[in-house]
């Protein structure tokens with residue numbers, strides 16, 4: 001279970017090894033597609049969860 005990540009944009013499960021990734025605020029996020037990554041890059045704060 002810890003092996004998989006979720007695309008923060010659409011919530012789909014992605015495999016970290018084979019997905020697109022982007023670093024933001026010291027964390028690495030993984031995306032299911034370049035479209036989701038582009039959406040994240042435009043407005044990252046809309047997609048990161050404030051879980052602290």
Ligand SMILES: [Zn+2]
Pocket residue numbers: 007008009010011012031032033036
């Ligand atoms: Zn996605």
